[in-house]
Amino acid sequence: MKTIEAIQEELIEEFALFEDWMQRYEYMIDLGKSLPLIDTAFKNEDYIIKGCQSKVWVHADLKDELIHFTADSDAIITKGIIAILIRVFSNQPPKAILEANTDFIDKIGLKEHLSPTRANGLVSMIKQIKMYAVAYQTQLN
Amino acid sequence: MLDVKKIRADFPILSRKVNGQDLVYFDNAATSQTPQQVIDVIVDYYSRLNANIHRGVHKLSQEATDAYEEARIKIQKHFNAAQFYEIILTSGTTESINLIASGYSTILQAGDQLIISALEHHSNIVPWQMLCEKTGAELKVIPMTLKGTLDMQAYESLLSPKTKLVFVNHVSNALGTVNPIEEIITKAHAYGAKVLIDGAQACPHIKPDVQALDVDFYVTSAHKLCGPTGVGMLYGKSELLKALPPYQGGGEMIATVTFEKTTYADLPHKFEAGTPNIAGGIAFGAALDYMNGIGMEAIASYEAELLAYATAELKKIEGIIIFGEAEEKTAVISFNVGVQHPYDLGSILDQMGIAVRTGHHCAQPIMDFFEIPGTVRASFSFYNTFEEIDRLIAGVRKAVKMLQ
Numbered sequence: 278m279k280t281i282e283a284i285q286e287e288l289i290e291e292f293a294l295f296e297d298w299m300q301r302y303e304y305m306i307d308l309g310k311s312l313p314l315i316d317t318a319f320k321n322e323d324y325i326i327k328g329c330q331s332k333v334w335v336h337a338d339l340k341d342e343l344i345h346f347t348a349d350s351d352a353i354i355t356k357g358i359i360a361i362l363i364r365v366f367s368n369q370p371p372k373a374i375l376e377a378n379t380d381f382i383d384k385i386g387l388k389e390h391l392s393p394t395r396a397n398g399l400v401s402m403i404k405q406i407k408m409y410a411v412a413y414q415t416q417l418n
Numbered sequence: 419m420l421d422v423k424k425i426r427a428d429f430p431i432l433s434r435k436v437n438g439q440d441l442v443y444f445d446n447a448a449t450s451q452t453p454q455q456v457i458d459v460i461v462d463y464y465s466r467l468n469a470n471i472h473r474g475v476h477k478l479s480q481e482a483t484d485a486y487e488e489a490r491i492k493i494q495k496h497f498n499a500a501q502f503y504e505i506i507l508t509s510g511t512t513e514s515i516n517l518i519a520s521g522y523s524t525i526l527q528a529g530d531q532l533i534i535s536a537l538e539h540h541s542n543i544v545p546w547q548m549l550c551e552k553t554g555a556e557l558k559v560i561p562m563t564l565k566g567t568l569d570m571q572a573y574e575s576l577l578s579p580k581t582k583l584v585f586v587n588h589v590s591n592a593l594g595t596v597n598p599i600e601e602i603i604t605k606a607h608a609y610g611a612k613v614l615i616d617g618a619q620a621c622p623h624i625k626p627d628v629q630a631l632d633v634d635f636y637v638t639s640a641h642k643l644c645g646p647t648g649v650g651m652l653y654g655k656s657e658l659l660k661a662l663p664p665y666q667g668g669g670e671m672i673a674t675v676t677f678e679k680t681t682y683a684d685l686p687h688k689f690e691a692g693t694p695n696i697a698g699g700i701a702f703g704a705a706l707d708y709m710n711g712i713g714m715e716a717i718a719s720y721e722a723e724l725l726a727y728a729t730a731e732l733k734k735i736e737g738i739i740i741f742g743e744a745e746e747k748t749a750v751i752s753f754n755v756g757v758q759h760p761y762d763l764g765s766i767l768d769q770m771g772i773a774v775r776t777g778h779h780c781a782q783p784i785m786d787f788f789e790i791p792g793t794v795r796a797s798f799s800f801y802n803t804f805e806e807i808d809r810l811i812a813g814v815r816k817a818v819k820m821l822q
Contacts, residue, residue, distance in 0.1 A: 298769045330761045352762050354765050355761065
């Protein structure tokens with residue numbers, strides 16, 4: 278299993294290959310399109326994270342002491358960023374998720390999407406990921 | 419004809435780069451940019467005049483007071499109010515609306531009815547809902563048509579002797595529809611109802627004559643018309659304003675204070691408690707001078723050309739849906755392309771240095787009506803150019819291609 282830090286490093290290296298914002302965005306759009314769909318049972322008000330503009334749904338379950346995240350959004354760029362977050366945080370132990378930071382978002386040039394004023398639900402999504410980690414960590418203790 | 423090149427030189431922000439490219443600013447309906455002439459007034463105020471007003475005997479205070487009161491006269495003249503004291507300087511449209519809603523909370527009774535329109539912005543919905551909760555009055559809504567105009571027949575059927583107040587925006591912020599406010603006012607008056615018109619979106623394009631309109635209350639913000647944020651006005655007919663209780667208590671709004679009884683100051687000070695936004699008020703006057711210097715009619719006709727051009731060009735894009743196709747519109751286009759989320763389009767346009775608004779534009783009921791999460795809204799001002807519209811069109815095409 279790769280650590281969260283290792284995956285983040287990988288992403289930073291991948292994004293460093295892009296020459297301009299267009300390539301970066303095209304890649305995110307592709308990631309967004311290829312994101313495995315969340316089970317429709319979880320695409321409801323209980324799992325929604327309300328941003329001002331795009332809706333984000335996130336669901337998590339614990340299997341073999343690792344958290345598996347699935348998520349979705351009605352906006353494709355948001356979905357691309359979700360795909361990145363899932364790649365980083367899914368299939369990881371709760372403790373590692375709790376200890377991880379999100380500086381890599383800045384390093385891959387997507388900082389503006391994580392600004393709290395952007396109001397696209399992503400800041401809340403990271404918070405939600407951490408909340409799930411807290412909840413499952415408590416279960417494991 | 420406007421000399422747009424010369425006008426653009428007045429706006430320092432228009433020469434800045436965004437994401438490495440020349441800024442294209444098409445979010446004018448959210449806030450307009452500020453010309454150097456207005457910036458200079460603010461700088462001059464703090465450099466030369468800064469003092470508290472209406473109370474000092476010293477020279478600075480007198481000069482600041484004169485400048486502030488001159489601005490009020492400029493606003494009075496611009497809107498053709500009968501009296502200077504019918505112009506209340508507020509922090510903006512939202513405060514102006516809340517001031518009236520607060521005043522009427524002591525006048526309305528259970529069973530009274532208020533009418534708003536389906537085209538309203540949240541700040542012209544929520545204060546009235548709160549007022550209804552407080553008083554037991556009932557809120558009625560004028561429905562809209564698919565074209566984004568008000569259903570005037572439905573409006574007439576909502577009016578009755580129970581109707582006490584009607585609130586409609588002059589221009590819809592989300593769609594740009596110009597509402598038939600003359601007709602709305604005349605019909606409301608026939609039932610003895612008072613009318614408040616929210617002019618925040620209209621004033622950058624239209625010069626309303628409050629006496630000719632016979633409107634009871636008219637509100638707007640300075641920052642939509644080249645002025646600073648945090649200042650705006652409430653026009654009210656003097657007999658109506660006199661009948662309302664003060665909004666906030668504090669300095670400035672009193673005549674005499676003892677612990678037994680305070681008597682309130684006359685208009686406009688009765689509604690202007692505390693130290694106001696002095697620099698903002700003076701700059702509001704300067705902004706009106708600037709707009710009038712260019713000419714409101716010239717502004718409106720140039721913006722109409724921009725709107726017509728942008729609409730025609732956008733319509734050539736496959737899958738485009740324009741929301742709000744009223745015959746009378748200000749220079750605002752709300753649109754989506756196919757099923758693309760407005761947030762995605764807006765994010766990509768932002769990368770190209772093009773500033774548009776995306777989302778529900780604080781008018782969720784309108785988005786619910788069209789069953790969409792939001793729109794992309796491009797709103798134009800007299801300092802925008804046809805070339806900038808070309809960049810928007812190219813940007814939208816590119817974004818759609820990337821997203822498909």
